Amino acid sequence: MTVATWTIDAYSLHWPLTAADGTTIDTLALKPILHGDHARIIEAYGDDDDRLIQLLSVSSGVDASVLEELRRPDYNSLAVRIAELVTQDAAHFMGSDRAARQDPDAPELLLPITVNGQQITSVTLSVPTLKASRLMTKYKTAYERAEFITAHCTGLMLPDLALLSVPDWNTLQERINDFLNETADSFQTGM
Incomplete structure (x- = not known):
């Protein structure tokens, strides 16, 4: 049996970030957010922006302190992507044949x-x-x-x-x- 793999499209930043080591980050490769991480973040952070930054950090692997330097339009775009990752069900991300x-x-x-x-x-x-x-x-x-x-x-x-x-x-x-x-x-x- 072949197991289908789920990948999330990377996000190309309009305004690149600088990592703590000085390297430039121009793309955020996003990975799925796990239920345990999501639940822990929701419990630990009361502010929506704090939650989003933490969820984005888990999904991208980029430290929250670096993500704080996002330009607002990039942040807004990523907020939509993260919201989709935590509010939609699996069928939303499957091809229509697989979902059916x-x-x-x-x-x-x-x-x-x-x-x-x-x-x-x-x-x-x-x-x-x-x-x-x-x-x-x-x-x-x-x-x-x-x-x-x-x-x-x-x-x-x-x-x-x-x-x-x-x-x-x-x-x-x-x-x-x-x-x-x-x-x-x-x-x-x-x-």
């Missing part, structure tokens, strides 16, 4: 993860039990509730969930939200 073949209950990952030495290219979701959904409500924050129910529905451990790309995480959240809020006749079964 997606099984909502076993979505293919944009960015495969390795768990216990095994590469995982798709995640099979199970419908949560009433007991699990009730236990979920005992957690204080929406983030803790989402992590609990996602672990329950996927069988993945919390450290494994942190390895998911944010679009893959978003895809899982959409389907789990369906499980938690839709009626039974909204789902096809093998009966």
Whole structure:
């Protein structure tokens, strides 16, 4: 089986930056942002600009202090790119043929993860039990509730969930939200 790889187009700066070592940075090569990094940054930084700079640093590998020197139009363009990377689901980044073949209950990952030495290219979701959904409500924050129910529905451990790309995480959240809020006749079964 060939695993599709997800790459993000590099961003060519209109106004190059100077790295700490004096080299010129004229292009930012962006990589996917992982759910664990995204969650950590959202928790640690309250200001939108601070969050964006940190997310951009994680995605580009460029130190935040260097990114502070971005010219505002480049920053604005990158803000749109980063927002897309953390708000869209996996289908948004797949070709239309690949997205059309997606099984909502076993979505293919944009960015495969390795768990216990095994590469995982798709995640099979199970419908949560009433007991699990009730236990979920005992957690204080929406983030803790989402992590609990996602672990329950996927069988993945919390450290494994942190390895998911944010679009893959978003895809899982959409389907789990369906499980938690839709009626039974909204789902096809093998009966």
